[in-house]
Amino acid sequence: MTGKHVETLSIRGFAPRPHLGAAAHRRALGEHLRQCRIGANLTGKYAARRIGTSAPTVSRLEKGERTEHAGRHATALLGLCGITDRRELSHALSIAAQGERPDVWEPFGGSVARWVQPLLALEPAAQRIMSYEPQLVPGWLQTPEYAQLVMRAGFPDASQKEIEDRAAARVSRLKMFLRAQDPPALVAVMDEDVLRRPAGSPGVMYRQIEHLIALLKGDLRHRISLHIAPLSMGMTGAVGHPIVHLRFADALLSDFVYLEQSESARCVEGEGEAERYQSRIFSLSCMSHPADQTLTQLEDRLDELAVTLS
Known part of the structure; x- marks a missing residue:
């Protein structure tokens, strides 16, 4: 069941800024996803099964590590947590896109x-x-x-x-x-x-x-x-x-x-x-x-x- 306070969580406070580096964007998005999943009372294993990926992939995504299809999995996970606002999902995709850029090193x-x-x-x-x-x-x-x-x-x-x-x-x-x-x-x-x-x-x-x-x-x-x-x-x-x-x-x-x-x-x-x-x-x-x-x-x-x- 989706936790009530998930509705108060928003990723829009973190603005995509290329000069911060890709890693910061991955980590910010990952922490937001983790908070939303926990707020929705969902286990990583259950969430992974529902969005069509593996539990290790969800774990890496939440830790800010590189994963394939990060934007798609992120928006699917947010939707599973009850977040359907288009602005939230679009913002998450923008952050995911920045996270796919090369790291500064x-x-x-x-x-x-x-x-x-x-x-x-x-x-x-x-x-x-x-x-x-x-x-x-x-x-x-x-x-x-x-x-x-x-x-x-x-x-x-x-x-x-x-x-x-x-x-x-x-x-x-x-x-x-x-x-x-x-x-x-x-x-x-x-x-x-x-x-x-x-x-x-x-x-x-x-x-x-x-x-x-x-x-x-x-x-x-x-x-x-x-x-x-x-x-x-x-x-x-x-x-x-x-x-x-x-x-x-x-x-x-x-x-x-x-x-x-x-x-x-x-x-x-x-x-x-x-x-x-x-x-x-x-x-x-x-x-x-x-x-x-x-x-x-x-x-x-x-x-x-x-x-x-x-």
């Missing part, structure tokens, strides 16, 4: 490691990105030559072409902070030691710091908040691995956390654990130097490197 193909693909697919839709990086300059803010050194360290057997493609995929992410329509904000924390860790020749780090200074003085100064965690934090601030937390403006998209290891990553979603990681990054930012002091710290380090280069 796909143009780079094999240049993007499979474990980072979920992060790259979702971050364009974030309202706010929070990150902690203990060893490197945050990926969004790296120069191409710095990124190539990082990629070479991670993929020592890759060809130079592969290294350049991987680095290009990483640094291209900066563009989303520059877009005109609802760009995300970035709150990034990196360890002070990052600025002193050798990265190729001294000139590479010199140019990397110049790049950070230009970003913080330029058009992105109101979109990026960069904190430097002092070594004096000691073990209090030790985390040991990068953390990225995504917060979305749309209620149908739950928080997403990306925890990267050397050759893998773990993704955490929803409330609870995701909130704990958000609190962890927030605490690290509070223990770090204030963001308004970062420019001075970067300029001081640039002066030190200039002596080395002279």
